Amino acid sequence: MVGTDRRSVRLHLRGAPGGRALPLKSALDVEYSEFDLSCAQMKRYLITGASRGIGRAIAEKLAGKDVELLLHGRDTVALAQTRKVVEPQCAKVIPLIHDLATTRGVSDLIAEVGRDAIDLLVNNAGIAIVKPFTEITSIEWEQTIGVNVTAPFVLTQRFAPRMPPGSSSSTFFPSQQKQRSQTGALIA
Numbered sequence: 001m002v003g004t005d006r007r008s009v010r011l012h013l014r015g016a017p018g019g020r021a022l023p024l025k026s027a028l029d030v031e032y033s034e035f036d037l038s039c040a041q042m043k044r045y046l047i048t049g050a051s052r053g054i055g056r057a058i059a060e061k062l063a064g065k066d067v068e069l070l071l072h073g074r075d076t077v078a079l080a081q082t083r084k085v086v087e088p089q090c091a092k093v094i095p096l097i098h099d100l101a102t103t104r105g106v107s108d109l110i111a112e113v114g115r116d117a118i119d120l121l122v123n124n125a126g127i128a129i130v131k132p133f134t135e136i137t138s139i140e141w142e143q144t145i146g147v148n149v150t151a152p153f154v155l156t157q158r159f160a161p162r163m164p165p166g167s168s169s170s171t172f173f174p175s176q177q178k179q180r181s182q183t184g185a186l187i188a
């Protein structure tokens, strides 16, 4: 698809009041608007914490011939393994090694991504300190806040406004990790 042939399809699944099923035709509301359906147009996706676990699995899902994957992590060996898996299916794969617990690491990542817009930001990198609440050190707390809260905030603030229409930022909130203090207060 080239030139002015740009459109978008959004599918809204609608249920009838009271949970009754609707005939398929009325349940699907197809809407066309400004968005490029083109498979030929290159997409740029940034995934933080892509060196292992969920981040690697997301990288494998997003890999495609029309996709430039920006894979972030800290562990160079593990990130290289992710790269090796997805590279044959991608137009381009760029590894980005930065520590997101530090302000410097986040700004270096932003600088390395560069001025070209990205189409998708997956804020996946995260830390889960699994130990009794009272034993968490201030350094562990600061790192957790840095990676799990500040980095996604700064990255989303930086990249989301410049994303093309139809793009999105997706954030996993690692704060699903919850710890109970001795007084019973729930810390999220």
Ligand SMILES: NC(=O)c1ccc[n+]([C@@H]2O[C@H](COP(=O)([O-])OP(=O)(O)OC[C@H]3O[C@@H](n4cnc5c(N)ncnc54)[C@H](OP(=O)(O)O)[C@@H]3O)[C@@H](O)[C@H]2O)c1
Binding pocket: 048, 049, 050, 051, 052, 053, 054, 055, 073, 074, 075, 076, 078, 098, 099, 100, 101, 124, 125, 126, 127, 128, 147, 172, 173, 174, 175, 176, 177
């Ligand atoms: N697994 C679950 O059941 C679950 C449940 C709820 C939420 N989550 C959240 O989902 C996300 C992925 O979970 P996962 O199980 O795949 O975690 P994981 O296997 O521990 O992977 C965490 C990723 O985050 C990166 N990371 C950690 N600290 C970092 C730092 N200081 N700077 C840069 N990158 C850093 C790691 O990079 P390196 O290894 O290269 O250092 C790694 O790629 C996390 O945010 C996690 O909290 C997971």
